Amino acid sequence: MGFADWPAGPAAAQRSGDASHPGHDHAVQFYESPEYLSAVVADFVIDGLARGDSAVIIATGKHAADFSRALRDRGVDVEAVRKAARLTLLPASETLSRFMTAAVPDTRAFDSFIGKVINRARRASTSGAVRAYGEMVDVLWRVGNREGAIALEQLWNGLEHRGAFSLLCAYSLKRFSHANDFEQFRRICDQHSRVLPSENFSTRDEAGRMLEVALLQQRAKALESELADRAALTEELRQTAQRERESRSIAERERLEAERARAEAEAARRVAEEANRAKGDFLAVMSHELRTPLNAIGGYTELIELGIHGPVTPEQREALDRVQRSKRLLLGLINQVLNYARIETGAVRYEMGDVVLDEVLVNCGSIIAPQLRAQGLAFRYSGCDKWLTVRADQEKLEQVILNLLANAVKFTERGGTVSVDVDATPSHATIRVRDTGIGIARDRLGLIFDPFVQVDAQYTRTRDGVGLGLAISRDLTSGMDGELTVSSEVGKGSEFAVTLRR
Numbered sequence: 256m257g258f259a260d261w262p263a264g265p266a267a268a269q270r271s272g273d274a275s276h277p278g279h280d281h282a283v284q285f286y287e288s289p290e291y292l293s294a295v296v297a298d299f300v301i302d303g304l305a306r307g308d309s310a311v312i313i314a315t316g317k318h319a320a321d322f323s324r325a326l327r328d329r330g331v332d333v334e335a336v337r338k339a340a341r342l343t344l345l346p347a348s349e350t351l352s353r354f355m356t357a358a359v360p361d362t363r364a365f366d367s368f369i370g371k372v373i374n375r376a377r378r379a380s381t382s383g384a385v386r387a388y389g390e391m392v393d394v395l396w397r398v399g400n401r402e403g404a405i406a407l408e409q410l411w412n413g414l415e416h417r418g419a420f421s422l423l424c425a426y427s428l429k430r431f432s433h434a435n436d437f438e439q440f441r442r443i444c445d446q447h448s449r450v451l452p453s454e455n456f457s458t459r460d461e462a463g464r465m466l467e468v469a470l471l472q473q474r475a476k477a478l479e480s481e482l483a484d485r486a487a488l489t490e491e492l493r494q495t496a497q498r499e500r501e502s503r504s505i506a507e508r509e510r511l512e513a514e515r516a517r518a519e520a521e522a523a524r525r526v527a528e529e530a531n532r533a534k535g536d537f538l539a540v541m542s543h544e545l546r547t548p549l550n551a552i553g554g555y556t557e558l559i560e561l562g563i564h565g566p567v568t569p570e571q572r573e574a575l576d577r578v579q580r581s582k583r584l585l586l587g588l589i590n591q592v593l594n595y596a597r598i599e600t601g602a603v604r605y606e607m608g609d610v611v612l613d614e615v616l617v618n619c620g621s622i623i624a625p626q627l628r629a630q631g632l633a634f635r636y637s638g639c640d641k642w643l644t645v646r647a648d649q650e651k652l653e654q655v656i657l658n659l660l661a662n663a664v665k666f667t668e669r670g671g672t673v674s675v676d677v678d679a680t681p682s683h684a685t686i687r688v689r690d691t692g693i694g695i696a697r698d699r700l701g702l703i704f705d706p707f708v709q710v711d712a713q714y715t716r717t718r719d720g721v722g723l724g725l726a727i728s729r730d731l732t733s734g735m736d737g738e739l740t741v742s743s744e745v746g747k748g749s750e751f752a753v754t755l756r757r
């Protein structure tokens with residue numbers, strides 16, 4: 256029992272080896288059961304009385320009764336020693352109220368009140384020594400006033416230094432049952448010159464204590480590593496939660512971004528559609544407005560040519576002929592612009608069917624024949640399987656082939672050749688329109704399908720066209736789920752290939 260080691264009075268405190276504070280003994284007893292506490296306090300008091308010391312007990316009501324009973328059980332005539340002032344019993348809460356101001360103890364009030372109590376006890380002693388037991392700090396600790404308790408411990412220390420007496424404090428171990436109580440527990444221990452472990456330890460013999468220390472050490476290690484594991488787990492959870500929050504916010508940002516992009520694209524599409532419709536409407540109206548006076552120009556020119564308004568001289572006839580040619584050219588351009596506008600606005604309907612390719616090509620060949628002859632060009636069509644069909648709108652396919660043939664004629668010098676070949680795979684057929692003409696520079700090849708692009712405006716100026724033929728042809732081909740491509744070499748000729756599904 257802790258009592259066995261108890262240094263009786265200042266002399267014993269010196270024996271106990273507290274070299275830094277001779278005569279100073281401030282011990283703390285941790286306990287688990289009130290019975291053990293009673294026994295310790297009774298031993299502490301009885302041992303003191305036996306040495307001629309006086310004792311002061313400042314305890315809570317319930318403990319005070321327990322201690323008195325324990326003393327009586329051990330044969331102490333409590334009333335007699337109290338009367339002789341060898342034993343002073345004070346209630347903890349009332350005593351605290353003598354010097355506590357708000358949450359902290361007042362030094363002067365403490366020194367004065369407790370000092371008087373100690374001196375009175377000292378006067379009654381025969382040894383001149385006093386031993387005091389107090390549990391006011393435990394009361395403060397229990398109500399959560401930890402700073403107040405530490406401050407009070409310090410005051411006890413101060414008082415004890417001045418008027419040497421031994422002091423015993425007690426704390427219930429259950430006040431420190433959490434892992435994070437360690438620092439506070441340490442602070443309490445640091446306030447005392449001796450720390451007495453609870454009954455689990457103090458009631459054992461030497462071998463038992465060693466075993467207990469070893470077991471406690473193992474348990475502390477295990478707890479420490481469990482705490483570390485727990486801290487790591489908590490940190491991991493925190494990081495996972497953080498990552499989840501972050502990824503949620505990234506996903507949310509991405510979703511909002513995608514939504515915004517979709518909304519913008521949708522708005523842009525609507526604007527483009529609106530603009531396209533407006534352009535189509537404009538071109539349709541303009542074309543109509545231009546065609547009417549053009550037809551009037553043609554009609555009246557024809558009347559003059561027919562001599563309705565009098566005889567026509569050969570010079571006048573030639574001039575009228577030019578007027579008619581220019582009118583036709585202009586009408587052709589207007590029709591092309593209108594055509595393009597209609598395709599662009601998606602107003603064109605495709606009547607898809609199985610189109611016999613040979614028929615289309617023979618037909619186009621005969622339509623283009625007069626121009627070929629006029630330009631002095633040879634035409635070669637090697638023919639193809641009479642049963643070969645492609646998925647197309649026949650009229651539109653003819654329009655595309657005729658446009659390619661017309662370009663071949665336009666851009667091939669007299670004496671050259673224009674040829675048409677077909678090759679087929681099980682799934683597709685390709686029509687190649689070749690010429691031995693001027694060709695197209697490599698860096699311009701990518702542009703010729705854009706509307707209003709003419710590779711050599713100067714060269715083209717002598718020929719019809721506004722640079723819409725290929726744009727229209729590519730649109731029509733892709734409208735039939737096909738592809739129009741080009742390969743060419745300047746000075747050697749060009750090859751336009753239309754590939755369609757079979």
Ligand code: ADP
Nearest residue numbers: 662663666703709710711720721722723724725
């Ligand atoms: P256009 O013939 O009305 O100018 P196109 O869209 O049909 O317009 O052709 C665009 C341009 O591509 C032509 O102006 C010409 O420079 C070039 N091009 C088209 N076909 C050929 C060809 N067979 N040989 C050389 N250049 C060509």
